[in-house]
Amino acid sequence: MRNPFEKMPTVLTADEIIDKAFRRAEKAASALTPKGGPRAKARQREELRIRTISNVIRDNLKKLLDRTPGVSELPPFYRELVDTLVDRDQFHRSLAHVNWAIKTIRNLEQRYAEKIRYSRDPDEMSRLRRQFYGRVADVIRDIADDLEYLNQARNVLKDLPVVDLNLPTVVIAGHPNVGKSTLLRVLTNARPEVASYPFTTKGINVGQFEEHYLKYQVIDTPGLLDRPLSERNEVERQAILALKHLGKVIVYIFDPSEYCGYPIEEQTHLFEEIYAEFGEFPFIVVLNKVDIADEEKIKTVENFVRSKGLEPLRISALNGEGLDELKRRVIELVKPMVEEQARKIMEKELRKYRDEL
Template identity: 40%
Template sequence: MRFNTPYVYSPEELKSYFFGVYKSAEAKSPSTEPGLERLRRLEAVRIKKSARGLADALREMAVSMPFVNDLHPFYRELLELGVGIAKYKHALGKIGNAAVAIKSISGEALMALRTAYSKEQIYRIRKAYIARVVDLIEDLAPELETAKSAAAFLRRLPDVDPDLFTVVVAGAPNVGKSSLVGCLSTAKPKVAEYPFTTRQIHVGHIFVRGDRIQVIDTPGLLDRPFDEMNKIELQAVLALRYLAKVVVFLVDPTHYGGFDLSIQINIFNSIKNNFNIPIIIVINKIDLANDDDIKKAEELFGEIRIRISAKTCSGVEELKARILEDYYVPYMLQKLRQIRAAER
């Protein structure tokens, strides 16, 4: 899902826009109209047009942002992580209410104009109207900043389709997840020889006879409870909780990754115990690991049928075949049966 968020104005931009509309407004009046009435008419037009333009801009910012209740739980919790849902709702609510307040301010100014008996009084009404509008805009500064940050955050979110069959690649940092996703799918995530390269999830696809399988590269997990994880790790947890139909748990048996097997088995057990999802255990870095390293990993994790080198993509076709045959095809057949049953 891609989020087409609106442009969010800063307070200074809103004030500049407001004054621009106000000053450019003109009012046609009969040449014989007295000066006081001509000024009253001009001021009324300026108030109406500037208030309408500002209210429309505020309303557009508020209603064009995604509604929280319309978001898939995966995106909803990402928004909570990145911005805070309560803060997000408050900001949009206040911006939307400001559009209503502008209408009220302009209505009061127009009512006062009708009974103005001198040019000086009209000038005072103009000054009071502009001052109230400027105060309202300046009061919105924190909410506009929140909305701007939220819009930027939403635009950066990965284009995930929660309805697709999804493979989530998980494991400790620096075990080769990004390299594997690059071999397995169309994704080209950043790869480096140090931990925590992946700061957010990346998405690729495997194309199968016109259909797509979604493959997600997740940030590395550390051996600690979920409530102690940072925002980067929690993205991986959200992918596991809401998207995964099968998990590829990648194991690094070597001594080069920085996370020994005791840590990796704890992470694996945490996933296994907290999520009811099929898990394929895959030994990576067979181009670097010696026989003793691989044997120790197999003894610790149990029977492992797939060994790969994500660096060279060796063994990845076997992994892909297993994903398709053991998980994707049965899932699609079950889905097809459900559709046919519902049509009867």
């Protein structure tokens, strides 16, 4: 899936829209070669101005509405992220106001075009056209705040992460420097893409691997699942919780070598927090850097992990030790979910097929 707000256009300010429409109307009027007597000529010119203004403004605003998805229609992952970035009610209210402006301008256009058509006096036609200009400008100024709000919203929403919501996804967690991004690189055999993500300056790293014709997505979340949740503010927490809609399995990394700079007690503390928060997910716990870690420290971490009812796995992202087993465990956990999803898709297709018969 792409970022749902990718196509949202830059939103012009009220003044910019008015200027643009009025300039276009003048250009259209001066390019016109009207036919008939002075009255017919004036009528054609004024009507063209009115139609042009209305068209330019309505096209512009319609494009904005057409290319902006409603927050409530989004998949839960995006919905939750959007809620951390913009006020959903205000966002929808502003879109509704834009819709109101489109309709109002359309009505004004019809009313004034008709008045001009029935008028017999060129001066009056020009007076009516100016009146129309004034009313349209009022309508656009009425939604000036909404336009501004939508543009601000666009500037943050266009940076939402691009992730494939249909792929079973493994989320990697653990303190900084325990080897998360190294693991992602060796697991996915590809240069991971960096997708922006709210409230992290580094974005998230997204990679994929394929096994038996099924694709899996792996996500490393620098700055998100690498320090205690209790230290986060409300909005950051929500950005972290949005990951729940994405991840199917959590791979938690310990660094028993402590070269990462976090003593084992701190690492177990972070694990406890994340395990409590994401408890409904299957966890795979790995001990990385076993190539340089003390056996004693490895054992300490292993005992801790076993006390949680989990079976730890020793790996080295650097020399490849344990990685095949890690993949095997990931697939073992995720495969039933993928198959379940495939079954649902097939049933849906079958139903469609039967309905067509």
